[in-house]
Amino acid sequence: MKIHNEILKTARRVCSKPNWTFTLNDIVRAMPHLNEGSVRTHVSSRCCVNAPANHQSRWPYFRRLDRGLYEIQKPYRGDAGEQAHGGGALRVAETAAEYGPESAPLRSAIHVVVVESEGLFTAECLEVAVVTQGASLDELLANLREALGLYLDGENHALLGLKSDPRLVLSFETSARWH
Secondary structure (H helix, E strand, C coil): CCHHHHHHHHHHHHCECCCCEEEHHHHHHHCCCCCHHHHHHHHHHHCECCCCCCCCCCCCCEEEEECCEEEECHHHCCCHHHHHHHHCCCCCCCCHHHCCHHHCCCEEEEEEEEEEECCEEEEEECCCCCEEEECCHHHHHHHHHHHHHHHHCCCCHHHHCEEEEEEEEEEEECCCCCC
16 A cells, blocks of 8 residues: 555544544554654645645645644545445544554654745745745744744643754755756
């Protein structure tokens, strides 16, 4: 089974109903057999309709609502149409609470995608709901540190799946202009 299909199946299993929501940490904990980074990238970017288009292949399974909270889009909630195509009956055999915080190690990094467009640099964090801009990379980094500081101030980092002093891992994307 392809990873995006497995992630969708897992999201259906661990989501809170009737609002069909789950957290990124719920999915990571439920899929310890897969690479954590791949799972995080798929949920927060490849399978999220309101994430920046950073990947060639995308699936519109989820919508990010807030602070690592996602909702399964209506067409992918496992209706009778999917079951007719061999999806089988959905089982809700476990909840996210069964995994507990001790089942997944705390992350030591927050991953950030930086994109340059029209003279501005935009940074979007993949694990937490922080987006900021700057006119230069230096300004962007200062704004990012400030925004993350405000976001994490007073928060229990462990509940967000983070160590108390996470580092930033930035990926920079720009167009390839050869002329």
